Amino acid sequence: MAGLLAAGGLVALTPAAQAADTELARNGGFESGLDGWSCTAGSGTVVSSPVHGGTKALLATPAGGDRAQCSQTVTVAPNSAYALSGWVRGSYVYLGASGTGTTDVSTWTQSAPDWQRLATTFTTGPSTTSVTIYTHGWYGTGGYHVDDLSLTGPGGAPVEIPGTPTGLTAGSPTSSSVPLGWTAVPGATSYRVYQGGSQVLTVTGTSATVTGLAAATSYGFQVSAVNSAGESPKSAAVTATTTSGGGGDPGLPDHALVGYLHASFANGSGYTRMADVPDSWDVVNLAFGEPTSVTSGDIRFSLCPAAACPGAESPAQFKAAIKAKQAVGKKVLISIGGQNGQVRLATTAARDTFVSSVSKIIDEYGLDGLDIDFEGHSLALNTGDTDFRGPTTPVVVNLISAVKTLKAKYGPDFVLTMAPETFFVQLGYQFYGSGPWGGQDPRAGAYLPVIHALRDDLTLLHVQDYNSGPIMGLDNQYHSMGGADFHIAMTDMLLTGFPVAGDTARVFPALRPDQVAIGLPASTQAGNGHTSPAEVNKALDCLTKKTGCGGYRTHGTWPGLRGLMTWSINWDEFDNRQFSRNFDAYDWS
Incomplete structure (x- = not known):
């Protein structure tokens, strides 16, 4: 350390000589395992190869919505300069410091196939006594290595073990x-x-x-x-x-087939009479009960007129056919919504109207329950709900209240199903509400508070795995419609649970396997994302037996998976019953 001889014979010290810098990072070489370090979601471990120095190094692996951040809090002195450095290997590896009291800093490398040094500096604020140093990877990348991490600068007061938490x-x-x-x-x-x-x-x-x-x-x-x-x-x-559960209707078979029947409208699929619905279908959802206006809550259901649907039954024949189905154990529900039936219960008056009008339909036709098929803007907007476990948005709160009222009115045998789109469920893994991801549509994941609040009343959730863009799975890879991997990844999320918007403190809990069915289009004409019978069977094999899995690895095996849902019975008839025949032939053992 050299000084300069100034005029008058005084020695002027360089900044490095003005104060003794010390090594402040604890166990920066990871020779003592993870002592001193905290890694999110259990993502960190210590390995003996590869290493940069000594005999150990850190290996941290991102998974799900976790970046595999490993950190420690270090005591520092106010108004002081510090140097942070470390050696890393891997892709998208970050090194930084937060809580500096001035400008937090970070540095990173996109690709380090061999050991690469990262370094940065910062100055603490006038009242800063501790900073957090950290390293992390990135979503969807592999594990990264860190070794010989160092923080040098003036030392501060020693860190003390925190007190015992209270108020649990x-x-x-x-x-x-x-x-x-x-x-x-x-x-x-x-x-x-x-x-x-x-x-x-x-x-x-x-x-x-x-x-x-x-x-x-x-x-x-x-x-x-x-x-x-x-x-x-x-x-x-x-x-x-924990509660006793419920929701899973004992009247359903262990593995059920759910289909929508075009009861109120006509399209190119042709009309199918209720009496002619094949016995393959265990749950028949009548499509659709629709609102008189978006915000009224007033739901009406009318049978397709004979002029539009040649061969359509009379109301009396339709009701008799429903009773005949129920007599052999089938369930018939009224489905509310659909592509054009937007329902927004923004007021308590609309909520009450919804309950009374839906009850009238159920009573008139002697139905077994309700299917919620709200799409598009029906649940908008979810902004303001930052935690799916406690929704505050009136549209969401009123829907939950209305469904609970119907469930209480009709008792434990009331069948409740939901058919949301992947945008409103699995996309909540990346985005939810107004969250930290600025610019994303705030409706992403909007069904999550509804599903969570009603999970003990819910018989079946059959997310529409179609008409969807690519969705990220728990492997942090995007999966596209039409193949087994898409259905495996989307279903695995429901049966495993997932952190919402990347927040490991907000985990959407797993549903029971008997509450989950996979939603698919019955034919190529029924919607984007048609999946061939062979790929459907691959998905079922992987999820229920863990055999024949492709690129996605599930987090469990669920032989009790309830079954499949399709849009629709009519389109399946149009396609010579390819979808239902394949379900009937599938070996669940």
């Missing part, structure tokens, strides 16, 4: 999940959630939802606070009991 409470459980919340702990950088003494989640916020639980079961939960100094003692335990 459990929200309203579902049959498979329990939401938790607690009070923030000063100095904590993350929290660990324990179920029955075993750690199940790590989150950075003060809420989490534990999923994958058994119905009608009591569970105990605790939470601890974590920072670079260590982990606090666990909080006092809170217990919660």
Whole structure:
């Protein structure tokens, strides 16, 4: 370290000599495993090869909506300069510092097939006493390596282990999940959630939802606070009991076929009488009950007139045919909405009108329940709901209330199904509400609060895996319609659960397999995304037996998957019953 001899014989020190810089990053070479580091979603591990220095290095792997961020909080001094560096391998690897009190910094490399050094500098603010240094990858990329990470500069006061969290409470459980919340702990950088003494989640916020639980079961939960100094003692335990479930109608067969019958209109598929619907169909959704106006809530249903539908039954014949179907165990529902039937229950008056008018249709025709087929702008706009677990948008709140009222009126045998588009469900994995992704249509994922609030009343969710653009699966790859992988990826998301808008503190809980059917068009004329019978069988094989899987790897095996839904019975008849015959022939064993 050299100084300069100034006039008058005084020595002027360089900035580097004005204060002693020290190494502040704890375990930056990962020789002590992950000691001092916290990696999101359990994404980090320590490997012995490849390494840049020493004998160990970090390997962190992005998965789902997680970027595999590993971080630690370091004490620093105010108004001081710091240098951050590290050696990395992989694609889209980031190194940065946040909470600097001035301008947070980061640097990255798009591709580092061999070890590459990343470096940046920052200056702390006048009251900054700690910063968080981190490294992360990117969605849809492979694992990345980090070694010899260093932060140098003036040291600050030592970090202390955070205090024990307080205020742990459990929200309203579902049959498979329990939401938790607690009070923030000063100095904590993350929290660990324990179920029955075993750690199940790590989150950075003060809420989490534990999923994958058994119905009608009591569970105990605790939470601890974590920072670079260590982990606090666990909080006092809170217990919660999952609900008994319900929704799955005992009158349905283990594997059911659901189809829409064009009862109120005519198109190129031809008219099919209710009495002529083949026995293959276990659930017949009458298409459609439609509103008198978008916002009225007043739903009407009329049979297709004989002039438009030659051979159409009289109302009396139609009702008799429904009773005959029910006598052999079939379910007949009124489907509300469709492509042209936009319904927006923006007021409580519209909600009440919806309940009374739908009840009138159910009673008149002696139906078994209701299918919600709201499309397009029916659920717009979802802005203002930043958490699907507690919706506030009137359109969503009123729909939930209306359906719960109908369920309570008709009792446990009431069949409730939903047929949303992938845009309104699986796209919530990337975008939800107004979220952090500016510019994305805020209706993305708009069905999630409806499904979540009604999951214990829901008999079947059959998302329309058609008329859809490419959708990202839990493998962070985009999947396109028409092949087995699309249906496998979309269904796997429903049966596994997924973080909403990339937020691991907001996990949409998995549905039960008996609540899920795959929605497809029955023929090439019925909609974009027609899937050949061979590809349909591949999807079923992979999901129920984990055999014959293609490029997508599921997170489980679900032999209890309920079945298939199609648009429509009429189009299947037009196509010589190719869809239903294939379902009838499929071997579920």
